[in-house]
Amino acid sequence: MKYYKCGGETFELTLNPFPFKCKRCKGNEALIEIPSQGIKVCLTCFNQIFENRLKNTIKRYRMFRNAKKVGVFVSGGKDSSALLFSLKKVFPDLTFQAIYLNLGIRYYSDLAEETVRKLCQEIEVPLYVYSLPKEEGFCIDHFVHTMFKNKICSVCGVIKRYLFTKIAKNLSIDVMATGHHLDDTVSTMLTLFFQGDFEGIVRLGPVLPPLYPGQATKVKPFYHTPEKEIFYYTALNKIPVETCTCPHGEITPSKKNKKIIEEWEKENKQFKYQLLSVFLKKLIPLLKTHPDYKFSPSEFKSCVKCGEITSSSDEICSRCKRVSLIEKLEDKKLELTPEKFKEFIENHPKDDWMVFDLREKEDFEKGGFDGALWINPEIVQASYRKLSKLFKPYRNKTLFFYCYTGRLSYLLTLKLRKLGFKAFNISSPERLLTG
Ligand SMILES: [Zn+2]
Ligand SMILES: [Zn+2]
Structure with missing residues (x-):
């Protein structure tokens, strides 16, 4: 079983029973090695170890103390899906609310929404879906028309954080659980450390109390869970996850640090836990006592546009600053129907545009769109540098692309x-090629 994640990383799981019994219960066949502990256990024991760690983390940091309604934003990816699944299993009597944000990412958001629906139906957790295109008339893809075109993941983060707060308030959620795991925390800690962002490091604790009244407490029940074990848990329990990756997946500094940490871990299996412990027990308490450090901004203002609380000095929150760029756009289109495309080429001289066929060569040779140029579909995976060079001759033209599905x-x-x-x-594209 393979699992692709944002930025092109993959996980693989092959189950070959070991020729001995589970080292924990000594009854069942040993089937899987727990990477962080190096012991080989059966499926039942793997689940128990995973779920006990979750339960202990929640207890240790008193995450669900007085919680009336626990919200989980489920993206369809393995972390948030495994979180909702395991929380519901370990705390069957607690009230959970799943939320899916449909950000209107074409060929992705709707697929992920279906996967989340399937999961919520299976485990009987109510799901609330917020559709950005329907509610606000724009989607994340539109940011490719703005100055943020190379920072889509960061813009997406700003928009999501705004919606998390707003939706949690509307649904009376008092505790919000997120799927941040050990690897996320450790790699972000290192990244922030190198950047000298110590306030950011303090915010990487397992529990974030509300910054102002009415905000939900944010908790990270997977704080001590390695990412690989979440993947194993997802695969072994057949939890529905969306394997289609977000088309905006970018390589961020913290993803690069993850690779470095992995190398370190090969030498020392406890590396991540040791690093986390130094930050949590030594560095963060020290930073908190520093006279310059303020855990929450001294004064809050309401954003003049959306009314949400902001610490921005000009009283317009970072979400509204970004959204206003979209509002200024006259044309947000990225995709045309075959009919609109034909209308375009009828009204523009042949020299102004190019159309490219991204299917397999033999299908193109059997019949592509009249005047189309074939390009190898593998080109999609090429680096930006290579793409830029390759398409340089067409810099001044309008470029159209089609494949099998779009x-x-x-x-x-x-x-x-x-x-x-x-x-x-x-x-x-089927209408383009037949009509
Ligand atoms: Zn066992
Ligand atoms: Zn605002």
Whole structure:
């Protein structure tokens, strides 16, 4: 079983029973090695160890103390899906509310929404879906038309944080659980440390109390759980997860640090826990006592546009600053129907545009769109540098792309937009090729 995650990393799991019994219960066949502990256990024991760690983390940091309604934002990825699944299993009597944010990412958000629906139905947790395009008339993809075109993941983070707060308030959620795991925390800690962002480090604790009244407490029940074990848990329990990756997946500094940590871990299995412990027990308490450190901003203002609380000095929150760029756009299109595409080419001289076929070569040779140029579909995975060089001759033209379903050509369209090309995807390519 393979699992692809944001930024192109993969996990793989092959189950080959070991020729001996489980080292824990000594009854069942040993099937899986717990990476952080190096012991080989059966499926039942793996689940027990995983769920006990979750239970102990929640108890130790008193995460659910007085919780009336625990909210979980589920993205369809393994972390949040495994979190909701295991929480419901370990705390069957607690009230949970699942939330899915449909950010309107084409060829991705709707698929992930279906996966989240399936999970919530299976484990009987109520689901609330917030659709950004329906509620606010824009989607994350539109940011490729703005100065944030190469920082989509960070813009997405700002928009999501705003919605987390707003939705939690509307649904009367008092505790919000997130899927941040040990690897996330440790790699972010290192990244912030190198950047000298010590206030950021303090916020990496397992429990974030509300910054102002009415805000939910944020908790991280997977604080001590390694990412790999979440993947194993997801696979072994057949938890529905979306394996399609977000087309905006970017390589961030903390993902690079993850690779460094992995190398370190090969030498020392306890490396992540040791690093976490030094930060948590030594550095964070020390930072908190520093006279310059303020845990919450001294004064809060309401954003003049959306009314949410902001610490921004000009009284417009960072979410509203970004959204206003979208509001100024006259044309947000990234995709045309075959009919609109044909209308375009009828009204523009042949020299102004190019159309590319991203299917397998033999299918293109059997019949592509008249005048289309074939390009190898593997090009989609090429680096930005290579893409920029490759499409340089077409810098001043309007570029159109199609493939079998629209998904791959959309991915290339987004990448070229980020490089400043005027690129469009053609949706429903079957109508283009037959009609
Ligand atoms: Zn066992
Ligand atoms: Zn605002």
